[in-house]
Amino acid sequence: MPDLGKYAVEVVSAYGASLLLLALLLGLSLRRGQRARAELAKAEAEAADHG
């Protein structure tokens, strides 16, 4: 860890908040994508059953 001096709280909180937001965006995007893939597979199977 580098010596951040008297601004350590500001620098660490800026990095923490930004990385948390990016992780949330990534996580939510991946979860939504996986759900859509699963739902599409199900819908296509149902459509095939209907002919």
Place this chain on the structure above:
Amino acid sequence: MSIWSYANPVKFLALSIRVQPFLWTAALICLATGLIWGFFATPDDFRQGSTVKIIYLHVPAALMAINAWFMMLITSLIWLVRRHHVSALAAKAAAPVGLVMTLIALITGAIWGQPMWGTWWEWDPRLTSFLILFLFYLGYMALWEAIEDPDTAADLTSVLCLVGSVFAVLSRYAVQFWNQGLHQGTSIPVTTGARTVSDVFFVPLLICMIGFGLLFAALVLYRTGTEIRLRRIRALRARMERTL
């Protein structure tokens, strides 16, 4: 082959799936390199102290916040003129990414501003135009969710995107338009090339900017794929309901 062939969702998805692994890998490498370099291996600035390290997040996020809106503007125009569904869905997919980039720029700017300017917030032209851009992102996403018919939603959100572009331009050039306020001018002017940032800070910053750009592209491609699949699900369900 014409670029318009990728307006076909199947072709777009096939290309997107091929390109994404490279984009994700390059984004990860650039972001890890730039952020680790910037955080651990750059010196403090003689005036800003260690808060200069916030630049590696703030500048790339602000850059992408504005560029995301311009990407949405282009895809919205394509939708309005050529009625390609993929372009409307790409704009929809990009909005949450742009929103997060704007939020990161606002938060890191406030955290930096407190010790440097002595205030978290100032109604400065650039800060205010960025806050308005953030509200436009929220409004754009809310409008997509509020309208049931996807084509009507795409039409209305495209018009909102055109209006919001004024604020995206203002966010970019606010410092030049109004020569007042606390926010400094751009440190890396693309047109003149007369940057005021020393190489020791500029090289990791450039890597971070490329990394944020690649991450944006990877996320938008992935999320557009999701939107295309959700649209296909709606179409299949509607077809089944009609045949029942």
